[in-house]
Structures are given as C-alpha cells and as structure tokens.
Amino acid sequence: MVTPAPEPVENSQDLGSTSSLGPGISGPRGQAPDTLSYLDSVSLMSGTLESLADDVSSMGSDSEINGLALRKTDKYGFLGGSQYSGRPESSIPVDVARQRELKWLEMFSNWDKWLSRRFQKVKLRCRKGIPSSLRAKAWQYLSNSKELLEQNSGKFEELERAPGDPKWLDVIEKDLHRQFPFHEMFAARGGHGQQDLYRILKAYTIYRPDEGYCQAQAPVAAVLLMHMPAEQAFWCLVQICDKYLPGYYSAGLEAIQLDGEIFFALLRRASPLAHRHLRRQRIDPVLYMTxxxxxxxxxxxxxxxxxxxxxxxxxxGVKIIFRVALVLLRHTLGSVEKLRACQGMYETMEQLRNLPQQCMQEDFLVHEVTNLPVTEALIERENAAQLKKWRETRGELQYRPSRRLHGSRAIHEERRRQQPPLGPSSSLLSLPGLKSRGSRAAGGAPSPPPPARRASAGPIPGPVVTAEGLHPSLPSPTGNSTPLGASKETRKQEKERQKQEKEREKERQKQEKERERQEKERQKWEKEQEKERQKQEKERQKQEKKAHGRKLSIRQKADGPPAPNDGGDKSSAAEARQDAYF
Incomplete structure (x- = not known):
C-alpha cells in the first residue's frame, strides 16, 4: 500500500537540498525519495489521485528507480496519470513501418532538395506520422535546429558554465517536479531527466536574457528531452521560441493575447454556435487557450x-495549433445538444477542462485538423486586423518579437535568403570554384599559360592558370563566357514556379472569398429567421394581452358596475381602469 509523502513536494528548499540539478544546488547525487509516495503526493496536489500501487500484480521489474519496482510503463514511458496508455494501440505493420523509415532516410540525405521542390510530399509524410525511431532527427531537420547546433558548437556547454540569474534559477527549480511526474524520465526527484531539464531552461535564460524564463517553456523542453539529448533539445527549443512562436514566452504575454483574438475571430468562421456561446458567457480566449x-x-x-x-x-507551423484548438471547440461547444449542459460560465469552463475523449483520439483529430480550411494567409490577414485593433485600443505592443515563420519551408527559405548557396558559377574567390570552372572549360580551347611561367616539373594539368607559380590567379569576369548568375533554364523554371504559386494563391483567395460570401449569406438568413421569430413572438404576446383584456371586461360586466364613490375622485376610477386592463 502506498503511504502519502511525509512532506509537501512544493517545498523548494527541500528540492534544493535533496537534488543535484546544477550549480549551487547541494545534495547527494542519485538519492531520490520513495518514488511511489512522491508520485502519489503530486497527484494529490493536482486533484487527480491515481495510485500507482492499486494493483500489486501489475508491478514488475521493467522500471526500477533506486531499487523500487514500479508499474510497467506504456510504450511512451508513462507510469500512470491521464496520459498513460493502458490499452495496447493498433500498431503499424512492420513492413509498412520499415518502408516509411527508408523514405525518411532518403529525404534526410537530400533534405534541401525535398524542402524546396517536394515540400507537399514532406508535409503529407508528417501528417501520416513520423516514425518513432526517426522522430528526434526529423524534428531537428524540420526546425533547422541541427544546423543551428553545428554553427554554435560548444555554445551550450559555455551557457551551462555561466552562473545564471538567481531570480530565474529559483523559479526553474520549483517547477521541475511539476513536469510530467508520471513519466519515468522525470519521476525521480534529482534524476537525470530533471537535471537535463534544469540545464536546458537555465541555458535559455542566459541565451535570451531579455526573455528569461516562462513556466510554459518547461513542458515544451520536457517533451523535447523525451526524444533527444539535452544539447539538441536546447537548440530545438530556441527555434520554437524564435521562429515558430516568437513572443509567446516574453514578459506580458502580449503575443499569446493577440493570438487569442485571432483565434476567436477564426472560431466565428469555424463554429458560429460556439463563438456566440462564448461571447454571450463573456469567456475570454486566454482563459482556456493559453x-x-x-x-x-x-x-x-x-x-x-x-x-x-x-x-x-x-x-x-502555428496554423496546426489554431486548427487543433478550433476542432476541439467545435466538437465541445458546436451543437445545441452540447450547449444544453453549459448554461453558465462555470459549466462552460468545466466542459473545456474535460474535453470529449472522442475528439482527442489520434486518427479522428488528425483527420479533422487536416481538413479544416485555416491557412497561413488567413492567419496573417486576421493578425493584421487584430493588431490594428490592438493599437487603437491599447497602444503599441511593449515587446516586438521577430517575424513568425509558418513551418519548415519558411525557415528553409529564410535561411537561403540569409545564406545564399555558393556554387562554382557564383563564387570566383574560392579555389574549388576555380577548379570546377576549369574542369568544365576543359572541353573547349583554353589559352595555355605563358611558357616562361610553367613549372619545370612538367605541364600543369588542365587550364589552371598560376601567377609566379605560387598562387592561382583569378579569371577575368569579362573574358569568361560562363554566365556568373543562374542559367536561363534555371531562371525560366523559377519564373514558372512563381507563376504557379501566384495562380494557386489566387485560387485559394477565390475559394476563401466564396466561403466568406456563403458565411455572410448564412448569417443574413439566420438574422432574418431571428427577426421573424421575434415578430411572431410579439404578435403572440399581443394576442394574449387582447384576449386577457376581453376576459376582464366580460367579468366586470357580469359583476355589475362598481359602487360610486362619495368623493368621486378620479384616481380610484383610474385604478379601476388599470385593474381592468391588467
């Protein structure tokens, strides 16, 4: 039987004294308290008590921490909790999984070509699900964090050695035990999972001192740590904060508030019923979508x-987050039957905290998300509109993050703009470029070097020209027939591709306008129906009042005229008439 933890897990002083998570945090390394009691106390804190010892027969030796046998983990490493997968899920056949792995490995070998020329295929394979054996590598390639790591070799160790701001380190230390306490990687206090998480979050506060630390970064970093080493997870976190969700984790949370307004505007298109209900209940988007x-x-x-x-x-990119949130709200508050159980603000918030299981299942959710027509262009258009409203009502943003990039292709294109590829035809200053240029020109009739300048050891292979026999000379741009820029065929293909993109964009805008027109017509029809219903209701009330007045007048005649008052004051007569009317 599991006994409750003798002291609360929120005690940050106790956390600092029993773990070795970083500089200045004392405690014997590797010693962890009773893990079952620890997990039990965490679950009691969060209000979701799920005892890990309710079934002793399920305890095995598959997962042990300091000699304590724990319940067998699921395929993702969870020991329990709401995200534990108790039932075995349908697995992909081995041959299909192997074929998918081979396809991804082939993409990795020519990654730039796939992103620039066959991105739709990459997107389709990501929607099918990345093989678990290659997920870490794929996330690094997609976010371009792999190249960032290579460009900053040794930077993570340098950030680790830096002292850091005690203000942030104390907050990070208190948050460690709250990150997936039912996962085997983070279950033990002071274990390797919590140590690596501390290293990553501390390094980020030093790498981005203007942003510091935000509590929502901890679960994001923890998910990355479940799939890759600490250094790779750190650079992946940097890309998420800088490219995918810029400004989300900055002081003031202005970016998330702005996206909340964008989301609410998109909800009006995706589910007018849910939008109307949330607006009527005055539930701000930041209360449930943050x-x-x-x-x-x-x-x-x-x-x-x-x-x-x-x-x-x-x-x-971020459009996936918008789509998932819209799908969840549409299937939680998007019908009259579901709204009957949400008569007030409290009931609505409870419903949003306990989303229907059916709409969160993997296959159903992915199908709904991929078929929801929310594009990058639509998000950017709403962003411009909401930003204008923000400036009119609240003034300028206090924090101005970098431009948000919508996914791996946008990141790849930005990298190409900042670092254009240097090929033999575009680089005249590189020696390999000269050699390749000479090899291409070997089929022609290159002018031989002057006899006086030749080396005595023999002829120089190819048309390589030397000055004083020491350094390769630069060919004259005006005397070379090879074009310096891209070839005509390449420029033609690029123009054709841009033309096709413009046509596709026009078609998307046309479809979007058609959907907007249909939405306006539907709203107009709903308003007319509402007006007609109100008109009928008023007519019915009017008829009821007339009928009631007739009944009163008939009853008054049957009872006889009222006795005359001596004073004959007008107020009593008026009261009699008022009684007769009502």
Missing part, C-alpha cells in the same frame, strides 16, 4: 495525439 497554445497541447491531449500534433507543427 495552456493549449503555449504548451503545444502537451498537457491536454493523449500522448499519441500529442506526438502527431507536434509532427505536423514542426512541418507546418
């Missing part, structure tokens, strides 16, 4: 669904 967006649903959905959402998020 944790969804900032944690990327890591605390909300079943774990299989979390991974599928993250696969699509790394590929397509």
């Amino acid at each position: 944790e969804w967006f900032m944690c990327i649903f890591a605390r909300t959905l079943p774990w299989a669904s979390v991974l599928r959402v993250w696969d699509m998020f790394f590929c397509e």
Whole structure:
C-alpha cells in the first residue's frame, strides 16, 4: 500500500537540498525519495489521485528507480496519470513501418532538395506520422535546429558554465517536479531527466536574457528531452521560441493575447454556435487557450495525439495549433445538444477542462485538423486586423518579437535568403570554384599559360592558370563566357514556379472569398429567421394581452358596475381602469 509523502513536494528548499540539478544546488547525487509516495503526493496536489500501487500484480521489474519496482510503463514511458496508455494501440505493420523509415532516410540525405521542390510530399509524410525511431532527427531537420547546433558548437556547454540569474534559477527549480511526474524520465526527484531539464531552461535564460524564463517553456523542453539529448533539445527549443512562436514566452504575454483574438475571430468562421456561446458567457480566449497554445497541447491531449500534433507543427507551423484548438471547440461547444449542459460560465469552463475523449483520439483529430480550411494567409490577414485593433485600443505592443515563420519551408527559405548557396558559377574567390570552372572549360580551347611561367616539373594539368607559380590567379569576369548568375533554364523554371504559386494563391483567395460570401449569406438568413421569430413572438404576446383584456371586461360586466364613490375622485376610477386592463 502506498503511504502519502511525509512532506509537501512544493517545498523548494527541500528540492534544493535533496537534488543535484546544477550549480549551487547541494545534495547527494542519485538519492531520490520513495518514488511511489512522491508520485502519489503530486497527484494529490493536482486533484487527480491515481495510485500507482492499486494493483500489486501489475508491478514488475521493467522500471526500477533506486531499487523500487514500479508499474510497467506504456510504450511512451508513462507510469500512470491521464496520459498513460493502458490499452495496447493498433500498431503499424512492420513492413509498412520499415518502408516509411527508408523514405525518411532518403529525404534526410537530400533534405534541401525535398524542402524546396517536394515540400507537399514532406508535409503529407508528417501528417501520416513520423516514425518513432526517426522522430528526434526529423524534428531537428524540420526546425533547422541541427544546423543551428553545428554553427554554435560548444555554445551550450559555455551557457551551462555561466552562473545564471538567481531570480530565474529559483523559479526553474520549483517547477521541475511539476513536469510530467508520471513519466519515468522525470519521476525521480534529482534524476537525470530533471537535471537535463534544469540545464536546458537555465541555458535559455542566459541565451535570451531579455526573455528569461516562462513556466510554459518547461513542458515544451520536457517533451523535447523525451526524444533527444539535452544539447539538441536546447537548440530545438530556441527555434520554437524564435521562429515558430516568437513572443509567446516574453514578459506580458502580449503575443499569446493577440493570438487569442485571432483565434476567436477564426472560431466565428469555424463554429458560429460556439463563438456566440462564448461571447454571450463573456469567456475570454486566454482563459482556456493559453495552456493549449503555449504548451503545444502537451498537457491536454493523449500522448499519441500529442506526438502527431507536434509532427505536423514542426512541418507546418502555428496554423496546426489554431486548427487543433478550433476542432476541439467545435466538437465541445458546436451543437445545441452540447450547449444544453453549459448554461453558465462555470459549466462552460468545466466542459473545456474535460474535453470529449472522442475528439482527442489520434486518427479522428488528425483527420479533422487536416481538413479544416485555416491557412497561413488567413492567419496573417486576421493578425493584421487584430493588431490594428490592438493599437487603437491599447497602444503599441511593449515587446516586438521577430517575424513568425509558418513551418519548415519558411525557415528553409529564410535561411537561403540569409545564406545564399555558393556554387562554382557564383563564387570566383574560392579555389574549388576555380577548379570546377576549369574542369568544365576543359572541353573547349583554353589559352595555355605563358611558357616562361610553367613549372619545370612538367605541364600543369588542365587550364589552371598560376601567377609566379605560387598562387592561382583569378579569371577575368569579362573574358569568361560562363554566365556568373543562374542559367536561363534555371531562371525560366523559377519564373514558372512563381507563376504557379501566384495562380494557386489566387485560387485559394477565390475559394476563401466564396466561403466568406456563403458565411455572410448564412448569417443574413439566420438574422432574418431571428427577426421573424421575434415578430411572431410579439404578435403572440399581443394576442394574449387582447384576449386577457376581453376576459376582464366580460367579468366586470357580469359583476355589475362598481359602487360610486362619495368623493368621486378620479384616481380610484383610474385604478379601476388599470385593474381592468391588467
């Protein structure tokens, strides 16, 4: 039987004295308290008591922490809790999984080509789900954190050695035990999972001192740590904070508030009934969507669904978060039957805290998300409109984050703009460029070097020209027939591609306008129906009043005229008439 923890887990002093998480945090390394009691106390704190010792027969030796046998974990490493997968899920056949892995490995070998020329195929494969064996590598390629790590070799260790701001370190230390306490990686206080999480969050506060630490970063970093080492997880977190969700974790949370207004405007298109109900109940979007967006649903959905959402998020960007939230609200508050149980604000918030299980299941959710017509262009258009309203009502934003990039392709294109590829035809200053240029020109008739300048050891292979026999000379741009820029065929293909993109964009805008027109017509029809109903209601009330007045007049005649008053005052007569009317 599990005994409750002898002291509360929120005691930050106790956390500092029993763990070795970083500089200045004392305590014997590797010693953890009774893990079952610890998890039990955490569950009591959160109000979701799920004892891990209710079934002793299920305890096994598959997972042990300091000699304590724990319940067998699920396929994702969870020991219990709301995200524990108790029942075995349908697995993909081995041959299909192997084929998917081979396809992803082939994409990794030519990643730039796939992103620039066959991005739709990459997006389709991300929507099908990245193979679990390659998920960590795929997330790094999609977010371009792999290249960022290579460009900043040794930077993470340097940030680790820096002292850090005690203000942030104390808050991080208190938050460690709250991150997935039912996962085997973070179950033991002071274990390797919590140590790595501390390292990542501390390094980020030093890397971005203007932002510091936000509590919502901890679960995001924890999810990354479940799939990759600390250094790789750190640079992946940097890309999420800088490129995918800029400003989300800054002081004031202005970016998440602005996205809340964008989301509410999109909800009016996706589910007018849910939008009308939330507006009537005066429930601000930040009350329910903040944790969804900032944690990327890591605390909300079943774990299989979390991974599928993250696969699509790394590929397509923030529009996936908007789509998932719209699907959840549409299937929670999007019908009259569901709204009958949400008569007030409290009932509505309870419903949003306990979302229907059916709409959160992996296959159902992915199907709904991929078919919801919310595009990057629509989000950016709403962003411009809501930003204008914000400035009119609240003034300028206090924090101005960098431009948000919608997914891996946008990140790849920005990288190409900032670092254009240097090929042999575009780089005249690189020696490899000279050699390749000489090899291409070997088929022609290159002018031989002057005899006096030749080396005595023999002829110089190819048309490589040397000055004083020491350094390769630069060919004259005016005397070279090879074009310096891209070839005509390449420029033609690029123009054709841009033309096709413009046509597709026009078609999308046309479809969007058609949907807006239909939505306006539907709203107009609803307003007319509402007016007609109100008119009928008023007519019915009028008829009821007339009928009631007739009954009173008939009853008054039957009772006889009222006795005359001596004073004959007019007020009593008026009261009699008023009584007769009502």
